[in-house]
Amino acid sequence: xxxxxxxxxxxxxxxxxxxxxxxxxxxxxxxxxxxxxxxxxxxxxxxxxxxxxxxxxxxxxxxxxxxxxxxxxxxxxxxxxxxxxxxxxxxxxxxxxxxxxxxxxxxxxxxxxxxxxxxxxxxxxxxxxxxxxxxxxxxxxxxxxxxxxxxxxxxxxxxxxxxxxxxxxxxxxxxxxxxxxxxxxxxxxxxxxxxxxxxxxxxxxxxxxxxxxxxxxxxxxxxxxxxxxxxxxxxxxxxxxxxxxxxxxxxxxxxxxxxxxxxxxxxxxxxxxxxxxxxxxxxxxxxxxxxxxxx
Amino acid sequence: xxxxxxxxxxxxxxxxxxxxxxxxxxxxxxxxxxxxxxxxxxxxxxxxxxxxxxxxxxxxxxxxxxxxxxxxxxxxxxxxxxxxxxxxxxxxxxxxxxxxxxxxxxxxxxxxxxxxxxxxxxxxxxxxxxxxxxxxxxxxxxxxxxxxxxxxxxxxxxxxxxxxxxxxxxxxxxxxxxxxxxxxxxxxxxxxxxxxxxxxxxxxxxxxxxxxxxxxxxxxxxxxxxxxxxxxxxxxxxxxxxxxxxxxxxxxxxxxxxxxxxxxxxxxxxxxxxxxxxxxxxxxxxxxxxxx
Numbered sequence: 347x348x349x350x351x352x353x354x355x356x357x358x359x360x361x362x363x364x365x366x367x368x369x370x371x372x373x374x375x376x377x378x379x380x381x382x383x384x385x386x387x388x389x390x391x392x393x394x395x396x397x398x399x400x401x402x403x404x405x406x407x408x409x410x411x412x413x414x415x416x417x418x419x420x421x422x423x424x425x426x427x428x429x430x431x432x433x434x435x436x437x438x439x440x441x442x443x444x445x446x447x448x449x450x451x452x453x454x455x456x457x458x459x460x461x462x463x464x465x466x467x468x469x470x471x472x473x474x475x476x477x478x479x480x481x482x483x484x485x486x487x488x489x490x491x492x493x494x495x496x497x498x499x500x501x502x503x504x505x506x507x508x509x510x511x512x513x514x515x516x517x518x519x520x521x522x523x524x525x526x527x528x529x530x531x532x533x534x535x536x537x538x539x540x541x542x543x544x545x546x547x548x549x550x551x552x553x554x555x556x557x558x559x560x561x562x563x564x565x566x567x568x569x570x571x572x573x574x575x576x577x578x579x580x581x582x583x584x585x586x587x588x589x590x591x592x593x594x595x596x597x598x599x600x601x602x603x604x605x606x607x608x609x610x611x612x613x614x615x616x617x618x619x620x621x622x623x624x625x626x627x628x629x630x631x632x633x634x635x636x637x638x639x640x641x
Numbered sequence: 642x643x644x645x646x647x648x649x650x651x652x653x654x655x656x657x658x659x660x661x662x663x664x665x666x667x668x669x670x671x672x673x674x675x676x677x678x679x680x681x682x683x684x685x686x687x688x689x690x691x692x693x694x695x696x697x698x699x700x701x702x703x704x705x706x707x708x709x710x711x712x713x714x715x716x717x718x719x720x721x722x723x724x725x726x727x728x729x730x731x732x733x734x735x736x737x738x739x740x741x742x743x744x745x746x747x748x749x750x751x752x753x754x755x756x757x758x759x760x761x762x763x764x765x766x767x768x769x770x771x772x773x774x775x776x777x778x779x780x781x782x783x784x785x786x787x788x789x790x791x792x793x794x795x796x797x798x799x800x801x802x803x804x805x806x807x808x809x810x811x812x813x814x815x816x817x818x819x820x821x822x823x824x825x826x827x828x829x830x831x832x833x834x835x836x837x838x839x840x841x842x843x844x845x846x847x848x849x850x851x852x853x854x855x856x857x858x859x860x861x862x863x864x865x866x867x868x869x870x871x872x873x874x875x876x877x878x879x880x881x882x883x884x885x886x887x888x889x890x891x892x893x894x895x896x897x898x899x900x901x902x903x904x905x906x907x908x909x910x911x912x913x914x915x916x917x918x919x920x921x922x923x924x925x926x927x928x929x930x931x932x933x
């Protein structure tokens with residue numbers, strides 16, 4: 347018994363020694379600063395820890411992930427992609443890879459770089475071993491990325507596949523979850539986005555009609571008045587025998603308002619579409635996050 | 642008790658092995674600063690530089706000068722000239738880094754067209770009595786004089802200047818040529834340009850060397866004049882359309898005359914700016930070659 351006790355103490359001491367050297371002072375200081383919400387200083391200390399143990403790939407990855415948390419707290423999302431690119435992914439475990447891909451994708455998503463975000467989230471689903479929580483977060487993030495890209499049916503499919511393949515969700519809950527997801531992603535709920543081309547064509551057929559199609563009735567009426575007024579001005583000058591005025595100023599004003607109105611109807615479509623899309627996607631984000639909170 | 646001592650010994654081992662002397666620590670601080678720069682951790686680099694530069698108790702002036710120079714070089718690479726200049730300017734006069742720092746900082750001021758400040762910074766740089774640094778100083782001061790438009794100072798500075806360095810020889814020849822060009826260049830007459838535009842709209846712009854703008858001006862003013870004339874012919878002075886188009890014509894006609902007068906000066910300034918740009922490029926060449 348005495349020998350066992352001595353051996354246990356010796357092991358504990360050895361463990362303490364190795365854990366102290368493995369877990370650098372800078373990293374400890376950084377963690378303390380992070381807890382105190384001193385993110386700027388914590389970020390510097392994490393970098394110091396990395397500098398001191400440059401040859402430890404696992405340590406580098408873990409510390410960079412902590413530094414990522416500092417940058418997220420400082421809302422410096424655009425720096426995260428290049429920061430995590432410093433990790434050599436061939437040297438880290440699948441669960442770390444998963445976390446790195448997820449954090450990169452999240453940072454790009456928050457910086458509105460949706461294509462890059464999609465590229466970074468997709469490898470998560472090809473990993474053999476993974477953390478369930480990060481996997482769920484990755485699925486949700488992927489669905490949000492697809493929502494922002496207006497690929498609602500694909501996002502719907504991704505979520506349904508996750509629910510059907512997940513063993514931890516009870517069969518009754520699966521049906522209930524899928525029903526709610528189906529309801530959220532029902533095509534009748536999709537925002538009715540307007541077409542720029544259609545708005546322009548309508549404005550060319552009848553001045554102001556493109557703006558009215560987009561719901562901007564006031565702008566449409568004003569465009570109709572200006573185009574009609576300029577045409578009237580040209581006709582009036584013809585009748586007054588001011589042919590040069592009619593052919594130059596009259597025609598110029600008419601063409602300016604006619605084509606200007608058509609172009610304007612095209613410009614206002616994206617801003618309206620953006621608001622509609624944002625409202626729908628914000629609702630999706632909120633409701634889907636609530637639905638998956640228990641998991 | 643034996644067990645506790647056994648544990649304490651194990652705990653103390655790593656700390657004993659990490660004891661280092663000050664020179665290693667100093668070198669480590671600078672290496673870390675390099676690490677931050679190389680990894681493009683700009684925020685961390687700035688924060689750490691500030692920590693080093695403000696710590697007058699633990700770090701000598703030499704270390705702080707080195708830190709300021711390293712940080713300045715990285716911020717220069719990151720195209721953040723404001724911060725780079727601020728770090729260059731913090732380097733003490735006796736430091737070896739003061740030579741490149743003064744020239745780099747001066748050239749940054751020059752790039753922002755603050756020629757007087759640029760001249761002053763290079764003038765205040767440590768003086769070498771002979772050699773390449775002595776020649777560089779004369780060359781840079783001569784170039785800055787040209788940028789300031791001080792031709793007499795240029796001639797004074799270069800009066801006995803015969804550089805030995807081949808790059809400086811070639812660049813100095815260019816400076817002589819630019820000096821001649823700038824002295825011989827005269828702006829076109831603003832009065833003539835305005836008068837020509839009064840006779841035929843756009844002609845003044847053509848005279849100052851802007852044919853595109855001349856055509857635009859002509860096509861704006863002449864149709865408005867014809868429309869105003871037609872409305873006057875058909876409706877007389879009280880015709881509202883004559884009033885509108887007549888006013889527009891007058892506005893563009895007078896604007897054209899005014900624009901032509903101004904363009905004489907603008908075109909001249911553009912030519913001067915082009916020469917100044919060439920001078921500035923020439924002033925960068927030897928500094929980059931010598932200090933990098």
